Amino acid sequence: MGAEARLADVPDDAIDAGRDVLSFRSAGKIFPDGTEAVRDISFTLRRSEFVSVVGPSGCGKSTLLRMASGLSPETSGKVQRLVENLGFVFQDATLLPWRTVQRNVELLAELDGVRRSERERLAREAINRVGLQGFEEHYPKALSGGMKMRASVARALTTKPPIFLLDEPFGALDEITRGALNEELMRLYVSEQFAAIFITHSISEAVYLSSRVLVMSPRPGRIVAEFEVPFPYPRLPELRFDPDFARIAGEVSHALRKGYE
Amino acid sequence: MTTQAMNTIDPAIELQGRRGQGLPRRLALSLGPPLVLFGVFVGLAYSISYLILSPGRRWLFPPPHEIVKNGFLNGRNLHEQLTALWDTAQVSIVGLLIAFAIGATVALVMSQAKWIERSLYPYAVLVQVTPILAIVPLIATWFGYDFTARVVVCVLIAVFPIITNTLHGLLTVDSELHDVFTLHHAGRIERLVKLQIPHAVPDVFVGLRVSAGLSVIGAIVGEFFFRQGTPGLGRLLDVYRAYLETDLMMSALLFCVALGLASFLVVGIVGRQLTKNWYEEGNR
Numbered sequence: 359m360g361a362e363a364r365l366a367d368v369p370d371d372a373i374d375a376g377r378d379v380l381s382f383r384s385a386g387k388i389f390p391d392g393t394e395a396v397r398d399i400s401f402t403l404r405r406s407e408f409v410s411v412v413g414p415s416g417c418g419k420s421t422l423l424r425m426a427s428g429l430s431p432e433t434s435g436k437v438q439r440l441v442e443n444l445g446f447v448f449q450d451a452t453l454l455p456w457r458t459v460q461r462n463v464e465l466l467a468e469l470d471g472v473r474r475s476e477r478e479r480l481a482r483e484a485i486n487r488v489g490l491q492g493f494e495e496h497y498p499k500a501l502s503g504g505m506k507m508r509a510s511v512a513r514a515l516t517t518k519p520p521i522f523l524l525d526e527p528f529g530a531l532d533e534i535t536r537g538a539l540n541e542e543l544m545r546l547y548v549s550e551q552f553a554a555i556f557i558t559h560s561i562s563e564a565v566y567l568s569s570r571v572l573v574m575s576p577r578p579g580r581i582v583a584e585f586e587v588p589f590p591y592p593r594l595p596e597l598r599f600d601p602d603f604a605r606i607a608g609e610v611s612h613a614l615r616k617g618y619e
Numbered sequence: 620m621t622t623q624a625m626n627t628i629d630p631a632i633e634l635q636g637r638r639g640q641g642l643p644r645r646l647a648l649s650l651g652p653p654l655v656l657f658g659v660f661v662g663l664a665y666s667i668s669y670l671i672l673s674p675g676r677r678w679l680f681p682p683p684h685e686i687v688k689n690g691f692l693n694g695r696n697l698h699e700q701l702t703a704l705w706d707t708a709q710v711s712i713v714g715l716l717i718a719f720a721i722g723a724t725v726a727l728v729m730s731q732a733k734w735i736e737r738s739l740y741p742y743a744v745l746v747q748v749t750p751i752l753a754i755v756p757l758i759a760t761w762f763g764y765d766f767t768a769r770v771v772v773c774v775l776i777a778v779f780p781i782i783t784n785t786l787h788g789l790l791t792v793d794s795e796l797h798d799v800f801t802l803h804h805a806g807r808i809e810r811l812v813k814l815q816i817p818h819a820v821p822d823v824f825v826g827l828r829v830s831a832g833l834s835v836i837g838a839i840v841g842e843f844f845f846r847q848g849t850p851g852l853g854r855l856l857d858v859y860r861a862y863l864e865t866d867l868m869m870s871a872l873l874f875c876v877a878l879g880l881a882s883f884l885v886v887g888i889v890g891r892q893l894t895k896n897w898y899e900e901g902n903r
Contacts, residue, residue: 427802428802429798429801429802444802446798446799446802448795448798448799450793450795452793452795452796452798452799454796454813454814454817455897455898455899456817456818456820456894456896456897456898457897465799465813466799466803468813469800469803469804469805469809469813470803497896497897498897499897499898499899
């Protein structure tokens with residue numbers, strides 16, 4: 359097993375609608391105040407591919423995700439989405455505090471105009487999927503941080519998106535909860551086969567979850583290295599103690615540090 | 620998976636437990652100190668009446684039991700004051716409701732665009748800084764001296780806190796929550812109804828609580844100045860003043876305070892009932 363480290367090489371041919379779901383082509387973002395957040399980002403997200411983006415804080419990882427979703431349009435280059443239905447999971451659970459878990463999970467379907475009985479069914483299904491059954495009538499303030507994130511993931515699941523964009527979703531949680539939720543995410547990924555861009559600053563989390571890891575430089579963020587992670591799914595937590603796992607993590611870490619130079 | 624979920628429920632149970640056993644203790648803690656201080660005040664009032672004032676001048680500051688006897692236990696006086704209290708209460712409640720309707724509408728309109736907010740805000744401030752007594756003569760000229768005019772005074776004095784607090788609530792929604800709505804192409808109205816208005820409810824009640832007290836002040840100030848129309852507490856105070864009935868002035872004053880306090884508490888309780896399920900105080 360070997361990870362091949364190489365600089366992001368982007369094929370020049372047009373993206374393949376059958377294989378790809380999202381592509382960045384020399385995309386950059388300069389904010390109105392003149393701050394250059396990211397520069398010359400090029401990569402293609404393939405169907406059912408789990409890509410992690412690691413980088414120092416403030417390097418524009420979140421901006422990259424907002425560009426991918428269309429929330430923050432690129433100012434140069436091109437970002438192309440081949441599907442419009444995105445599941446966006448923020449670092450905060452972003453639940454509406456005045457709604458119960460059930461009503462929160464229904465929100466997206468509600469905004470998309472799905473009729474009541476159907477969205478109630480979708481929500482119940484998603485709540486079961488993340489293990490929150492029995493908490494449907496709880497308000498967010500009665501939930502722990504981990505449970506709020508589960509509700510947030512459930513909410514995204516209701517629209518059955520082919521792409522998940524995850525912005526350090528478990529970053530604010532304690533180590534144990536975070537580990538449990540990573541397992542959960544892995545399980546969901548294996549069963550739903552969505553494509554994902556996962557923003558994190560944890561190298562081991564990135565290597566464990568992804569089939570590809572992109573390393574970003576400090577601001578303006580550029581992709582300075584890309585690693586294939588060839589372990590088959592589903593992966594088990596013990597994988598973290600595999601020598602190959604350690605080697606790849608080491609290489610990612612090295613690339614991260616090199617990005618500073 | 621399920622065990623994980625079960626393990627994480629603890630905070631909820633803990634929260635309820637704390638709330639259950641803490642009630643009598645919390646009540647004692649919140650009522651105890653003010654009650655002690657109340658005793659001190661009563662003692663102070665007696666010492667002013669009997670130690671500082673000579674018997675000939677005692678009418679200037681009648682001792683508390685005289686206030687109770689003449690103001691609250693004398694049937695005729697009590698009836699007069701309760702009638703006035705009811706009259707003032709009606710004016711202040713109607714004033715508060717109209718102030719709420721106008722204030723909330725203005726805030727909703729202001730929340731829709733920065734330029735609308737910038738255009739309207741200076742005038743909201745103008746209403747707030749205009750000394751109420753300075754505008755009362757004009758109101759009397761325009762609206763007469765009765766119910767309508769007194770309600771107008773209440774609205775003028777009570778509307779500003781409702782505008783600012785409602786606007787604050789509508790505009791301080793977390794930007795990521797807005798992102799969630801943007802990603803699903805929510806329109807202006809849907810965003811307002813499902814995100815901004817529910818988010819503003821606790822702030823609306825902060826404003827209403829301040830305005831409830833102000834509306835009572837407005838009702839009394841209006842009557843006091845108009846000196847005509849149905850006698851509310853303000854007019855009654857003016858009459859008692861003319862006859863130098865200090866004991867009755869004090870009992871009427873206590874009724875004014877009670878009315879203000881009751882408005883404040885009722886609005887507070889309604890607000891808490893509406894948001895208790897979800898709102899975490901001090902978390903915003």
